[in-house]
Amino acid sequence: MLYDLNIVWSPSTPPAELERTLKFAKSLGYDVVALTHTIPLPIPTTPSSIVSPLPTLAPSPSLPTILRRATLTITDPATTNYRLPDFARAYDLLALRPANDKAFSWACLSTTEIPAIISLDMTAFLGWHIHHRTAMAAVHRGSRFEICYSQALGSHVDARMRANFIGNVMGLLRATKGRGVVVSSEARSALGLRGPADVVNLMAVWGLGPEKGTEAIGTGARAVVVNEGIRRRGFRGVVDIVKPAEAPPVSEEDAAAAEKAKTEKATAGKAGRKAGQGQKRKNGDENQGAISKRQAKKLRGEAMKGPAGAA
Numbered sequence: 001m002l003y004d005l006n007i008v009w010s011p012s013t014p015p016a017e018l019e020r021t022l023k024f025a026k027s028l029g030y031d032v033v034a035l036t037h038t039i040p041l042p043i044p045t046t047p048s049s050i051v052s053p054l055p056t057l058a059p060s061p062s063l064p065t066i067l068r069r070a071t072l073t074i075t076d077p078a079t080t081n082y083r084l085p086d087f088a089r090a091y092d093l094l095a096l097r098p099a100n101d102k103a104f105s106w107a108c109l110s111t112t113e114i115p116a117i118i119s120l121d122m123t124a125f126l127g128w129h130i131h132h133r134t135a136m137a138a139v140h141r142g143s144r145f146e147i148c149y150s151q152a153l154g155s156h157v158d159a160r161m162r163a164n165f166i167g168n169v170m171g172l173l174r175a176t177k178g179r180g181v182v183v184s185s186e187a188r189s190a191l192g193l194r195g196p197a198d199v200v201n202l203m204a205v206w207g208l209g210p211e212k213g214t215e216a217i218g219t220g221a222r223a224v225v226v227n228e229g230i231r232r233r234g235f236r237g238v239v240d241i242v243k244p245a246e247a248p249p250v251s252e253e254d255a256a257a258a259e260k261a262k263t264e265k266a267t268a269g270k271a272g273r274k275a276g277q278g279q280k281r282k283n284g285d286e287n288q289g290a291i292s293k294r295q296a297k298k299l300r301g302e303a304m305k306g307p308a309g310a311a
Helices: 015-028 081-090 101-109 132-141 159-176 196-205 210-216 219-233 252-286 293-310
Strands: 003-008 032-039 065-074 093-098 117-119 144-148 181-184
Touching (some): 003 015, 003 219, 065 081, 081 093, 093 101, 093 219, 101 117, 101 132, 132 144, 144 159, 144 219, 181 210, 210 219
Parallel strands (some): 003 032, 065 093, 117 144, 144 181
């Protein structure tokens, strides 16, 4: 299965345009897509005021599976940290987009709610160096770094933005060594989407090998979706009960045979209990004439004292 975890959506997106984009994504081979709702600054206290219902789309083989994703732009971690659990419960995926060095380190190391995705604006000059230890600490915590290829495509992208994109992508791949990376489109329409083979070739040009590029839109992205599902449905993010096993259907003959065996077992058990009680009474009658060890010891003592008293 192939995944595209970032297709831009907003309440102002026309439903017809959204349906056209989703059908085109399905035709390219993407089985699961995530509609991204970017939360504007300042971030509200509760997500109830900004969570908008997705347009109703009838299930169809021509449409992929749709997930809901929230992307929060982070500038001041102190005002955002305590709000993350609310957004994590309201959406299927939670992504953070740090805007400075402090926010990036916080997203990688110190968040109370571990984000599923850390997404950077690669077309901008970051102004900080992505360190290997910081990046891999985020990967070990369970987060994944996202590269959005459509940021470098289109007529609105100038040479400076494209140069920043290539430099930032190479710096991220150098820091992570290609591990913990997922590739998405961040497409705003069907024109921003590319086929899986084109995506793998683009990433190979920018420094991500074909094997890891294929993993970034396949098993790596799937791991993000599965882990987030378990964290939300499972017990403490560890145990996930999907569906209890159902008993196989039993025919009338098997049911009658089972009932007969149950009756025979109950009869045999009753007879065994009666036999045990009779044997117990018999053993009790036989042991009535016997004496206890204490009495035997007392008799032996009296027998030893008898001759001495007679003397």
